Amino acid sequence: MTQQTAVLSLVNYQKSSLPWGIMRLVIGKYPLRNIPGLQFVKVLGSGKHGGFDLKPSFSKQGLFCIFDTFEQAQHFLENSSILKDYQNHSSEYFSVMLQAYSSKGSWSKNTIEVTKEAPLSGPIAGITRASIKFSKAASFWSKAPPAQASLEQAPGCLLAAGLGEAPYLRQATFTMWESANAMDQYARSGAHLEAIQTAYQGQFFSESMFTRFIPINPHGVWRGKTYG
Numbered sequence: 077m078t079q080q081t082a083v084l085s086l087v088n089y090q091k092s093s094l095p096w097g098i099m100r101l102v103i104g105k106y107p108l109r110n111i112p113g114l115q116f117v118k119v120l121g122s123g124k125h126g127g128f129d130l131k132p133s134f135s136k137q138g139l140f141c142i143f144d145t146f147e148q149a150q151h152f153l154e155n156s157s158i159l160k161d162y163q164n165h166s167s168e169y170f171s172v173m174l175q176a177y178s179s180k181g182s183w184s185k186n187t188i189e190v191t192k193e194a195p196l197s198g199p200i201a202g203i204t205r206a207s208i209k210f211s212k213a214a215s216f217w218s219k220a221p222p223a224q225a226s227l228e229q230a231p232g233c234l235l236a237a238g239l240g241e242a243p244y245l246r247q248a249t250f251t252m253w254e255s256a257n258a259m260d261q262y263a264r265s266g267a268h269l270e271a272i273q274t275a276y277q278g279q280f281f282s283e284s285m286f287t288r289f290i291p292i293n294p295h296g297v298w299r300g301k302t303y304g
Contacts, residue, residue: 080115080189081149082174082289084203084250085139085159086237086298088126093165094134100162101137107158108141113148116186117141120239120248126299127228127238130217138239138250140203142188149173170235170296170303172252174201174289181285188287199234200256201291205248205284212280213244219274227251232258235298252291259288 089097105117120138123129139162143149153159153171163169177192183205208216227236232254239248253259263272275281295304 079146079175080142080144080191081146081292082140082142082176082188083149083153084141084172084174085162086168086170086250086296087137087139087162087166088168088298089135089137089165090167091135096165097137098134111141111152111156113144114152115142115144116183118183118241120241121243122240123238127236129238130244132243136237138237140239142186146173146175168297168299170294170298172201172294173292175292176287176289179285179287182283183285185283188285192290194288195256195290197255199252199254199291199294200259201250201252201289202259203248203250203285203287203289205246206275206281207283208245208247208280209282210245212275212278215278216275216280217244219270223270227262230258230262233262235294235301235303237298252294256288 087097100119101121104119108114108117118140120140122133122136122138124131124133126133126136141152143152150173153173159171175192176188176190177194179188179190227233234252234254237250239250240246251259293304297303
């Protein structure tokens with residue numbers, strides 16, 4: 077097995093840094109073009125309150141990067157001037173390294189390599205993302221608020237962030253859980269189960285991906301909660 081490793085960063089900008097933050101979305105992945113080992117990168121916006129919301133947030137963003145090796149991901153996380161700039165402009169900043177133990181589907185036609193065995197215990201993380209068909213967007217968003225509300229109240233959910241590449245049509249969720257069982261209990265019940273069943277039965281997505289990870293050294297602050 078390879079040691080492909082992802083880095084996820086979440087940032088909530090200071091008010092004085094909002095123009096700088098908005099410019100990150102405008103210039104996209106260009107500043108990251110020469111980073112050693114970087115395979116895949118997404119600069120992501122967020123909903124108004126850091127979750128799924130029809131109103132975009134001007135202060136909350138995410139950065140998702142995948143590297144060839146654990147060492148390259150760790151070096152980026154610890155030494156990147158790009159991430160230091162994010163931190164210097166933030167009121168909250170969170171980061172975690174991720175290694176996948178289960179993955180289905182693709183993101184912009186890229187798949188994530190499974191590099192770990194499923195853990196017997198301990199925390200896990202997940203990324204769910206989808207490209208929503210334009211004709212299905214209204215139906216999708218009618219289901220999103222109840223699922224978001226149930227996620228934030230779900231037992232064992234340590235962190236939840238709604239992210240997106242493009243408003244309304246390309247959406248992602250990052251979550252961390254106390255255990256795989258806690259995630260499974262949420263996924264198989266209530267508003268989330270109803271939303272997922274409706275989405276797949278109605279063929280809402282032109283592309284989708286669901287990946288589970290082992291989180292490595294989650295650290296920082298997100299939505300008032302401290303990690304690590």
